[in-house]
Amino acid sequence: MTDKKQCSCCKKTTKRSENEQKKLIHRLNRIEGQIRGIRKMVENDAYCADILIQSAAVNAAVNAFNRELLANHIKGCVVRDIKDGKDEVIDELLTTLQKLMK
Numbered sequence: 001m002t003d004k005k006q007c008s009c010c011k012k013t014t015k016r017s018e019n020e021q022k023k024l025i026h027r028l029n030r031i032e033g034q035i036r037g038i039r040k041m042v043e044n045d046a047y048c049a050d051i052l053i054q055s056a057a058v059n060a061a062v063n064a065f066n067r068e069l070l071a072n073h074i075k076g077c078v079v080r081d082i083k084d085g086k087d088e089v090i091d092e093l094l095t096t097l098q099k100l101m102k
Contacts, residue, residue, distance in 0.1 A: 014077060027065045034058045066100060 016024070034057060041051050074093070081089035 020072060031058060031061045034061060
């Protein structure tokens with residue numbers, strides 16, 4: 001993998017396998033397409049209930065993305081850090097979970 005520019009909001013980075021990265025990008029591309037579809041529905045004055053159903057589908061897709069990323073995070077980053085004696089990762093995980101559950 002090539003070096004990637006770190007985003008300004010991130011302090012840490014995670015190396016992902018090519019397969020894991022492809023799966024996550026595929027999910028994000030589908031979500032992006034769903035959002036564009038909703039935008040067109042709004043622009044075309046679609047019926048409110050129809051837009052709401054599509055919006056709920058986007059929420060479900062984002063939740064599925066989050067579940068997959070969280071599972072990968074726990075199985076990879078969290079386990080690695082605990083093995084390395086970095087127990088503060090548990091507090092970080094709890095904070096992350098609290099934000100996801102809002």
